[in-house]
Amino acid sequence: xxxxxxxTLLALIALCLAWELWLxxxxxxxxxxxxxxxxxxxxxxxxxxxxxxxxxxLLLWLxxxxxxxxxxxxxxxxxxxxxAEVVLCLVLFGACGFYxxxxxxxxxxxxx
Numbered sequence: 001x002x003x004x005x006x007x008t009l010l011a012l013i014a015l016c017l018a019w020e021l022w023l024x025x026x027x028x029x030x031x032x033x034x035x036x037x038x039x040x041x042x043x044x045x046x047x048x049x050x051x052x053x054x055x056x057x058l059l060l061w062l063x064x065x066x067x068x069x070x071x072x073x074x075x076x077x078x079x080x081x082x083x084a085e086v087v088l089c090l091v092l093f094g095a096c097g098f099y100x101x102x103x104x105x106x107x108x109x110x111x112x
Contacts, residue, residue: 002095005053008091009038009045012089012092013038013039013042015085016034016035019081020032037059041055041056056096057097061089061093066082071086
């Protein structure tokens with residue numbers, strides 16, 4: 001599940017950057033800065049940091065909310081990208097939850 005979480009996080013970062021910079025940009029591209037929290041989480045996922053998996057699972061709901069709002073307010077490509085964002089967030093949330101649960105079940109320590 002760690003590999004699924006990493007792959008999904010990378011896909012979400014790529015989607016958000018492509019969306020805001022090339023595919024359906026809104027404004028001057030400043031919305032691309034929304035990937036910074038995801039990029040910071042990437043290092044923690046690579047180091048197996050349990051606290052980062054937990055924080056990421058909470059942070060994802062901001063991206064789900066943004067995706068749902070934009071999926072209902074935009075049309076065309078922007079709407080499809082918003083739906084893709086929501087799907088990636090839900091898959092990533094599931095992978096984080098599964099990873100956390102499995103690691104706690106194996107008796108891993110919960111040190112930050």
